[in-house]
Amino acid sequence: MGLSKTAAFSTEQNRIAELAKALAHPARVAIIQHLLKTKACVCGDLVDVLPLSQSTVSQHLKAMKNVGIITGSVEPPKVCYCLNMEVLREFTAAFGEMFSRCC
Amino acid sequence: MGLSKTAAFSTEQNRIAELAKALAHPARVAIIQHLLKTKACVCGDLVDVLPLSQSTVSQHLKAMKNVGIITGSVEPPKVCYCLNMEVLREFTAAFGEMFSRCC
DNA sequence: GAAATTCATCGCAATATTACGATTATTAGG
DNA sequence: CCTAATAATCGTAATATTGCGATGAATTTC
Numbered sequence: 001m002g003l004s005k006t007a008a009f010s011t012e013q014n015r016i017a018e019l020a021k022a023l024a025h026p027a028r029v030a031i032i033q034h035l036l037k038t039k040a041c042v043c044g045d046l047v048d049v050l051p052l053s054q055s056t057v058s059q060h061l062k063a064m065k066n067v068g069i070i071t072g073s074v075e076p077p078k079v080c081y082c083l084n085m086e087v088l089r090e091f092t093a094a095f096g097e098m099f100s101r102c103c
Numbered sequence: 104m105g106l107s108k109t110a111a112f113s114t115e116q117n118r119i120a121e122l123a124k125a126l127a128h129p130a131r132v133a134i135i136q137h138l139l140k141t142k143a144c145v146c147g148d149l150v151d152v153l154p155l156s157q158s159t160v161s162q163h164l165k166a167m168k169n170v171g172i173i174t175g176s177v178e179p180p181k182v183c184y185c186l187n188m189e190v191l192r193e194f195t196a197a198f199g200e201m202f203s204r205c206c
Numbered sequence: 207g208a209a210a211t212t213c214a215t216c217g218c219a220a221t222a223t224t225a226c227g228a229t230t231a232t233t234a235g236g
Numbered sequence: 237c238c239t240a241a242t243a244a245t246c247g248t249a250a251t252a253t254t255g256c257g258a259t260g261a262a263t264t265t266c
Binding site for chain 4: 005054055059061074076
């Protein structure tokens with residue numbers, strides 16, 4: 001029917017999938033990489049860096065913010081985006097734990 | 104227009120996104136977890152374990168096989184699926200490297 | 207050769223994602 | 237108050253994903 005049967009899976013499985021989805025697009029990867037590089041918060045120069053329109057970038061940022069992997073703080077008239085280290089640790093922990101036994 | 108502008112991003116960014124996409128669905132996570140648990144190869148009992156139809160499971164397996172994160176070897180009339188440790192290492196390396204500096 | 211088993215693939219429907227331009231807040235500065 | 241700057245949201249269109257039942261291919265067993 002086209003809808004992801006999230007209800008049929010565990011909370012953990014859904015969370016892991018959600019975290020993975022936050023990086024499951026090259027633009028999202030590029031955003032993360034840029035935020036890592038510029039260390040300090042960055043705002044709409046993401047639009048300059050990415051080969052996408054302002055509205056599209058804004059949508060990606062919203063999606064990533066919903067998952068929690070980035071945060072956005074208003075600094076009128078700009079918005080400053082940062083990586084959420086808490087969630088990055090959650091990410092590495094989840095996958096690290098998952099694959100620790102085998103490789 | 105709805106198409107992922109993959110051409111506008113680097114090969115590395117696309118590969119990372121691809122790897123993430125392989126885990127960006129709870130069913131895929133469940134498949135990985137089950138393959139980790141049963142260590143040895145598993146076949147169609149994935150269908151018994153997952154709350155999805157045979158055809159849907161087959162599709163997920165195909166997608167994951169395309170990314171390379173699992174392999175399937177024919178053992179008539181069954182097909183035996185295994186994790187590809189090579190690609191799992193690629194996965195952990197990619198994200199480990201990415202986040203090594205910050206957390 | 208006729209079932210039975212196992213899995214891939216096809217065809218379809220529903221929903222999600224990606225992308226953009228245009229519009230709408232919000233706020234700073236004149 | 238008017239304008240410029242910034243970013244979110246809306247509306248729309250195209251494409252991708254998810255899911256299932258039905259069908260098809262390969263192979264074993266009887």
